[in-house]
Amino acid sequence: FQNFASRLSCIIVCFPAPLASRCYSHGKVETDEEFDSRWVTYFSKPDIDAWELRKGMNTLIGYDLVPEPKILDSALKACRRLDDLASAIRILEAVKEKAGPHKDIYPYLIQELQPTLTELGISTPEELGIDR
Amino acid sequence: MLRLPSVRLGGLVVRRASAALSSPVRMASHGNVSLSHSEVSQTVDMSQPMYWDRVDTPLPDRRYKDILTDSEKSLKQKEKGPWAQLSKEEKIALYRMSFLQTFPEMKQRSDEWKTVMGGIFIFLGFTGLLVWWQRIHVYPQRPHTFDPEWQEKQLQRMLDMRISPVEGISSKWDYEKGQWK
Numbered sequence: 265f266q267n268f269a270s271r272l273s274c275i276i277v278c279f280p281a282p283l284a285s286r287c288y289s290h291g292k293v294e295t296d297e298e299f300d301s302r303w304v305t306y307f308s309k310p311d312i313d314a315w316e317l318r319k320g321m322n323t324l325i326g327y328d329l330v331p332e333p334k335i336l337d338s339a340l341k342a343c344r345r346l347d348d349l350a351s352a353i354r355i356l357e358a359v360k361e362k363a364g365p366h367k368d369i370y371p372y373l374i375q376e377l378q379p380t381l382t383e384l385g386i387s388t389p390e391e392l393g394i395d396r
Numbered sequence: 397m398l399r400l401p402s403v404r405l406g407g408l409v410v411r412r413a414s415a416a417l418s419s420p421v422r423m424a425s426h427g428n429v430s431l432s433h434s435e436v437s438q439t440v441d442m443s444q445p446m447y448w449d450r451v452d453t454p455l456p457d458r459r460y461k462d463i464l465t466d467s468e469k470s471l472k473q474k475e476k477g478p479w480a481q482l483s484k485e486e487k488i489a490l491y492r493m494s495f496l497q498t499f500p501e502m503k504q505r506s507d508e509w510k511t512v513m514g515g516i517f518i519f520l521g522f523t524g525l526l527v528w529w530q531r532i533h534v535y536p537q538r539p540h541t542f543d544p545e546w547q548e549k550q551l552q553r554m555l556d557m558r559i560s561p562v563e564g565i566s567s568k569w570d571y572e573k574g575q576w577k
Contacts, residue, residue: 349479350459353491354495
């Protein structure tokens with residue numbers, strides 16, 4: 265069943281099977297790189313629709329981690345394809361929130377995402393003054 | 397949310413509600429009023445996608461404003477072009493079209509705890525008054541058997557009767573010396 269599930273997740277890109285969260289002692293544990301690339305692929309779908317963006321983002325925020333810059337990069341580009349600036353800004357707010365008490369994570373993310381932010385013309389919440 | 401009748405507390409409620417709602421425009425969508433923190437009067441069609449501000453769900457099922465004015469519609473058209481051409485105010489306007497509260501606004505602390513603690517103390521105080529009145533007007537007189545003289549005689553009688561001689565009170569009394577062990 266495990267093989268079938270992993271093959272299914274490869275075929276149906278739009279729904280990432282949460283292999284990492286299964287509690288099998290014998291099953292394969294997904295590495296961080298696999299997790300990251302799975303999510304990058306999810307958001308990189310060229311004809312991603314608004315529901316998939318929302319579902320992906322809400323699921324990703326539900327995990328106990330702060331997403332890597334490359335995942336967020338992919339998500340922001342998906343927002344661009346969907347002409348949705350508000351969601352892009354919302355994503356930045358959400359990951360700042362995910363960092364919690366670790367105040368140095370968000371500036372690092374912004375630093376890593378700066379090329380994409382300038383390329384797409386996304387302003388950070390701080391630049392817009394809505395971070396208070 | 398419970399509405400307390402006191403005017404002072406009502407003022408707190410109004411202040412808290414207006415602090416939470418920074419957006420001055422309350423747009424109707426799908427014929428339903430978007431729920432605010434203080435209005436629970438309208439029914440909401442829960443079979444339609446709903447909007448909510450949640451820290452753990454950053455992108456809710458629908459945009460906050462569904463019905464757009466013409467200027468908002470034209471801004472949405474402009475959004476399809478390069479975003480670098482949008483001014484700061486336009487970007488903020490686009491954000492507010494999709495979302496009611498920003499994350500910091502969502503996470504704003506309120507002063508509700510003061511209302512709650514105040515209410516607790518008021519009711520505790522009222523209960524204390526009731527208990528005090530009860531002590532004055534309901535309780536019978538203190539029995540005379542609680543007087544110290546009576547208690548001494550009672551204890552002496554217990555010792556004379558050898559109450560609990562194995563491990564209890566009489567075992568603690570030294571009968572030869574006439575004192576406690």
